[in-house]
Amino acid sequence: MSDIHVGRAAADAALDHGWLLGHFKPPGDPRHSTGVEIKWGVHPKGDARAQWVHGEERTALQVLISGRFRLEFPDRTVILAEQGDYAVWGRGVDHSWYAEEDTVVLTVRWPSVPGYKVPVPVPETDPPRTL
Structure with a gap:
């Protein structure tokens, strides 16, 4: 496999829940890394994390590209408002x-x-009907 990968963040991110680089890419792919993860997160207004992250084992940096994003921490709220x-x-x-x-x-x-993936909710099915 080539040591070079060229892409477009918005298109490539849509293929893997926003993640462009990290352990979850196949070994041999230049985007595979156990040292770092990079995400291009596109969030419509009102989008929220499904559940809080507890016991985080990583350090994170989040940079606002566009829009307005609220980060919630146990003792502080941070608003990313300007690019x-x-x-x-x-x-x-x-x-x-x-x-x-x-x-x-x-x-x-x-x-x-x-091991940090938020579980995807399973859609409820209609209960069995009694005829």
């Missing part, structure tokens, strides 16, 4: 987020650690 606004938080910092407007953020986390 280039950013926040960095370390290991052990619980957090969540909310898109106050249509938003694009770039997130960098390190190291790239398996």
Whole structure:
């Protein structure tokens, strides 16, 4: 496989829940990394994290590209409102987020650690009907 990958963040991110680089890319792909993860996050207004992150083992940097994004921490709320606004938080910092407007953020986390995927809710099915 080539040591060069060229793409477009918005298109490539849509293929893997926003993630462009990290342990979850196949070994041999230049986007595979156990040292760092990079996400191009596109969030429509009102989008919110499904659940808080507890017991975080990574450090994170989040940079606002466009929109307005609220980061929630146990003892503080941070608003990213102007292009280039950013926040960095370390290991052990619980957090969540909310898109106050249509938003694009770039997130960098390190190291790239398996096992942090938020479970995707399973749609409820209609209960069996008695005829």
